[in-house]
Amino acid sequence: MATSAPPERRPGMGRFERYLSWWVVLCIVAGIALGHALPSVFAAIAGAEVARVNLVVAVLIWLMIIPMLLKIDFGALGSVRRHWKGIGVTLFVNWAVKPFSMAALGTLFLGWLFAPWLPAGEISSYVAGLILLAAAPCTAMVFVWSNLCDGDPNYTLSQVALNDVLMVFLFAPLVALLLGVASVTVPWDTLLLSVGLYILVPVIVAQVTRRALLRKGGQRALDRVLAALGPVSLVALLATLVLLFGFQGNQILARPLVIALIAVPILIQVYLNAGIAYWLSRRLGVAWCVAAPAALIGASNFFELAVAAAISLFGLHSGAALATVVGVLVEVPVMLSVVAIVRRSRAWYERSAAA
Numbered sequence: 001m002a003t004s005a006p007p008e009r010r011p012g013m014g015r016f017e018r019y020l021s022w023w024v025v026l027c028i029v030a031g032i033a034l035g036h037a038l039p040s041v042f043a044a045i046a047g048a049e050v051a052r053v054n055l056v057v058a059v060l061i062w063l064m065i066i067p068m069l070l071k072i073d074f075g076a077l078g079s080v081r082r083h084w085k086g087i088g089v090t091l092f093v094n095w096a097v098k099p100f101s102m103a104a105l106g107t108l109f110l111g112w113l114f115a116p117w118l119p120a121g122e123i124s125s126y127v128a129g130l131i132l133l134a135a136a137p138c139t140a141m142v143f144v145w146s147n148l149c150d151g152d153p154n155y156t157l158s159q160v161a162l163n164d165v166l167m168v169f170l171f172a173p174l175v176a177l178l179l180g181v182a183s184v185t186v187p188w189d190t191l192l193l194s195v196g197l198y199i200l201v202p203v204i205v206a207q208v209t210r211r212a213l214l215r216k217g218g219q220r221a222l223d224r225v226l227a228a229l230g231p232v233s234l235v236a237l238l239a240t241l242v243l244l245f246g247f248q249g250n251q252i253l254a255r256p257l258v259i260a261l262i263a264v265p266i267l268i269q270v271y272l273n274a275g276i277a278y279w280l281s282r283r284l285g286v287a288w289c290v291a292a293p294a295a296l297i298g299a300s301n302f303f304e305l306a307v308a309a310a311i312s313l314f315g316l317h318s319g320a321a322l323a324t325v326v327g328v329l330v331e332v333p334v335m336l337s338v339v340a341i342v343r344r345s346r347a348w349y350e351r352s353a354a355a
Helices: 020-037 038-046 053-070 074-111 120-134 139-149 151-181 188-254 257-285 288-299 303-314 318-346 346-354
Strands: none
Touching: 020 038, 020 074, 020 188, 020 318, 038 188, 053 188, 053 303, 074 120, 074 151, 074 257, 074 288, 120 151, 120 257, 120 303, 120 318, 139 151, 139 288, 139 318, 151 188, 151 288, 188 257, 188 318, 257 288, 257 318, 288 318, 288 346, 303 318, 318 346
16 A cells, blocks of 8 residues: 555644533433423333444444544555554553453443442443443544544544454454453444444545545545535534433432543553553653653543443443543543643653653
């Protein structure tokens, strides 16, 4: 496969993305209020299912994921060899550390330390949601994080493209393994259907569309479409959250502490995996412009896929779906803090690497 041209520097985080956590809070309030005011509407939406796939949510998920996958150039895989140390670090953290550390942290905190304050029947579902969150490496938002810390754009693009390919093959068996360890019954047919619907099909649609746009109008045509679809993706995400909290409203009002407790292992996992990736990069002599995005890619999650898979596997009303939504709630402020840490530690990193 031919190496693609070096990608242009991507823009930083827009105002809408910067305040995503506040939008999520508003969606929580709106969802709970609408769930109480319009129970028949939410019941009709919940009933619109085919083979355990909610049709309304499926459309919203595709509107979320496909615009993000349009940004990925799989031609960048040709440059993997140039950054093999940094890519090796991120692959190790994404696939050999993060899912297992999240399963361990979820079991430790939710299954043991916080168990007295959580509904006993939902604990395994919460842990399952955390596993789904950690088993999918982040895609589109990584470009934002990398740009904010002046990361190498070629490394970032090649790493994201490689992770997207690996997700097609590794997501289902890894999730099945960890859910089995967490004593959660794995509906293989639904899991494989989720991989097909929310990874394989969007990747194919996005790449066919991307090539058609580039062939007809070049990079400018693609940029115009991405600019137009960016708000659509975020609105679809927020609409999905309104639906989730509309169904989860009674549980949230009855147990407001649940969200805070679920957030604890997520926070620890982000800083743990970012730290591991950053430390390994320094030990291997990786340049800071690669080590910084490596830490961010190692720590962030593809929460859109996690939400979709949780809904398909466990349902709109499940604790797993709620746990993945908590991941959305904390993603932006936590990742911005990681960006600040790697930027402020640059002098230390480069001094230590040169020693």
